[in-house]
Amino acid sequence: MQIRKIQATGGSSYIVTLPKEWITENGLKKNDPVRMSRTSDGGLTIFPASVVKDSLVNVKVIDIDGIDSEALLFRMLLGAYISGYGQIEVRSSGRLRSGMVDVATKFIETAIGVEIVEESSDRIVMKDLVDPGEMKFPRTVERMKVLVRNMLSDVMDMLETNDSSKAESIESRDREVDRIEWFISRQTNMTVRDTSTIRKIGVEPLDIYRNYTVSRTLERIGDHAVIMAKHTSFLTGRDDLESVRLSIVRTGRQVIELFLRSVGAWVKVNLVEANEIVEEAAKLSKVCNDQNKNVSGLSKEITMTVNMIMGSLSRISEYSADISELAINAAMSR
Template identity: 25%
Template sequence: MDSVEERTIQEIRGSYIIYLPKEWCIKNGIRKKSRVRVRYAGPTLFIEALNEISNKKVVTIQIHKMNEKMLQYIIIALYLLGIDKIRLISRRNISLKERRVIRRIIESFTRYVISYEGKNFIDLSCSYIQYDIWTSIFKVFNSLASILNYFLEILTRKDKFSAEDLEEIEAIDSEIDLLRHDFERMFSKSLINLKSEVNLDLKSQDILVRIVIIVERMIDHLNALARLSVENGHSLDAISTYIAKLNSTTNHIIKILENIRDTKLYGIKLNNFNGVIQTLIDIIQVKVTFHTFLERDVIIDIVKYHILRLYDYITDITELLLDWIVKIYYIDYEHMLHM
């Protein structure tokens, strides 16, 4: 159970002293000469017991009590929560078919690997990931840009999507799903353990996780549009202008993210703050205009729905970026100046 209390700082021989809560010390085996890890970010100080055992915890799942889909969602949820070790156990011997299902689940949706297995159990452990959060976030947006360019190329030729085109988009979609799981896991571990595997504060991590989730939903809608063309023969020629605008907006967002990355990594003040804010405001305001244009254009309702959702989502991303940039400019950078 979490506990919050105020304590008074003491000064002894020129050093500042704070007494640790006795209950916390007992619970974590802290005694005289025990070592702790001290971390700080801005005004926040973290004290972590080095013999803390939560990372060693093994979650046990009784798999004979559940079907394949239930097992899939539970394993994904535990991955997102930051659990490193899972034991899958059954009252009976685990069949070859069940083992194949488990392998498919962990390979498709997580980065767990099978570390050990017996007749009636399988141990999973998370393969170590050295998070490069900026490489990952740019990979997410470059994937979105690739799909939009793919759409534009096909629409320019006035072709319909083929089954091969759809497979390629679905492959990118699956890759983004896994990256989204990685981002959520990273954030969960930061919240649970009060320490980060990446050099970003919790608010910044929260914004990135929400952005990646939104991009994943955008790709789902693009996937659905391609599927309409393949399976129902719907022409998508009328949406080329909207796709081009989405592509242009995505490229603007990538440049803004590069600006944020340089600020976060190197402590450089945001380049052209007013210009960046105005660009984001312009993107937000375009949404209203495009809603009006869509109502006028002759586009079937299901296609119109997907385009509207895409513009809603790109606006959501823009608003999150605007909040993040204001935080960096007025709070993070000002704090750095006074350190």
């Protein structure tokens, strides 16, 4: 880091000289324009006007010669997307195999805002067409919360009504939760690659990290909803297990309520409410674990199923405490 003195030129103007090395590296000369933007931490960013600081010019080229795994290509595309690249190119020295083209198609159906803009026999170009400023962090996190809440509620409804027909729709919504979490991860990485993105998103840098952390937690809670949904089929369709199901439902509804309160405390940065939730989460997690121990007189398969479901509910309680602790941290940083 260099320290330079501010010089006054008279009137209301001030001058700071720029490092010669930076001028040379960027091919600048006298009277060339530069772009300046203020950062939220009080800093000032300067870069050549000829350089378009936009995620759409950040290109990632993936050469698939030697790549035989379609699963690997999908993970590479997803990794480039999450890293914040605005343009992703898939290239081959020969003709692209149909399986690889299918992977690219599947990827754009999965990633938010990505479209194929060019396609030939040996090359596919995908671009992110979403303006980062169009999708705000609070809005996307709220969308995740609603999806996860509905997933959890459907699990309890299936147990309560003795009907596991909603399991497939829960998995579908989980895929949507994943898509949003990937998008938030992408936005977070874009702010690292280009600080001007912070202004477009309209969130402070520290809040960007907190939103990212909460989105990761919501995604994990969604995964637990899927786990529970898959195990409901072992408990539904049997009248003799009604008391078992309803016992899970009673605890499950409490966990859902705690989860919703934790997100509410995080959104409102409510220190008192968040602290209460942390303490309640520990007690509720213990209730879930104790309920596991009290399962008796059931088959091994049913016992394992109840343990899996109650284990997920216990973990969701703990995740709710994690979200509340983030709310406390946010309150203390103000």
